Amino acid sequence: MxxxxxxxxxxxxxGADERRTDAGLILPSQRSNIEVMRYPEILKVHFSEVNPFMxxxxxxxxxxxxHPNWQGQIQxxxxxxxxxxxxxxxxxxxxxxxxxxxxxxxxxxxSVIAAGLPWAHDLFTHEINFLVEKLTNDPSTYLxxxxxxxxxxxxxxxxxxxxxxxxxxxxxLGVTNIKDHKGGELKIYEKRDKNRAYGQTFxxxxxxxxxxxxxxxxxxxxxxxxxxxxxxxMAAAYFNKSHPHTSSSNFNIGVGVL
Numbered sequence: 001m002x003x004x005x006x007x008x009x010x011x012x013x014x015g016a017d018e019r020r021t022d023a024g025l026i027l028p029s030q031r032s033n034i035e036v037m038r039y040p041e042i043l044k045v046h047f048s049e050v051n052p053f054m055x056x057x058x059x060x061x062x063x064x065x066x067h068p069n070w071q072g073q074i075q076x077x078x079x080x081x082x083x084x085x086x087x088x089x090x091x092x093x094x095x096x097x098x099x100x101x102x103x104x105x106x107x108x109x110x111s112v113i114a115a116g117l118p119w120a121h122d123l124f125t126h127e128i129n130f131l132v133e134k135l136t137n138d139p140s141t142y143l144x145x146x147x148x149x150x151x152x153x154x155x156x157x158x159x160x161x162x163x164x165x166x167x168x169x170x171x172x173l174g175v176t177n178i179k180d181h182k183g184g185e186l187k188i189y190e191k192r193d194k195n196r197a198y199g200q201t202f203x204x205x206x207x208x209x210x211x212x213x214x215x216x217x218x219x220x221x222x223x224x225x226x227x228x229x230x231x232x233x234m235a236a237a238y239f240n241k242s243h244p245h246t247s248s249s250n251f252n253i254g255v256g257v258l
Contacts, residue, residue, distance in 0.1 A: 037127055038066075038127070045211075050202075052200070053190070053215060056213070057131075060208070075176070079230070083106055091251055093165065095192065104157075105156075107151050111147055129142065131171075146247055146249070147258060148251055149236065149237040153232070165214070166251070173235075188219075
């Protein structure tokens, strides 16, 4: 299925039925209601293939224009969150070997983001959701409703366990840059079998203001990080009609957002 999805979306050409209000650009929604796009520039966002499993687009100019201190705002909320531990095998999506070290990080869940960074919550709920619809050609796409569906992940040292995503599509926004030879890279594998990932692999170093789209079926991990400043990204899980959100509160607890 991913071979069909992994195409660069055509540039949206505004039609005659669009109109503008003080709230922003209003478009006919593919989800049968009206979407207000507060960032008209989202229509010109262009994704390029990074590797066979991932696409990426630069949205630095959009973020800088509307939220000049966006990076600092996200980091300020993130640094206030307590440490959390992900135990290997806590969920079916976990592929970490039993007995291996837990993931140690500082996560921020959706409810905290909605309260402290309402613009970021709205951006992922509306405009970035719109981009996912375009990328997957699926109008039933929606951001998951639970706390773990939108998060800030801050790693101060160490890595993040091998896993695959519970959602069919994930968006990642780089918040900080990572220096060379400091680890913290996202490593993606082609195939999985129980606790084993194998096949073709690709490694990327997330960059500030780059929006990455990843098909969640592919197993991935974060390599051990040794930087002097935290590694911070935002992650959003998008579901659809054929793969609906079914997670319970146990998942939220397991990843430490509650």
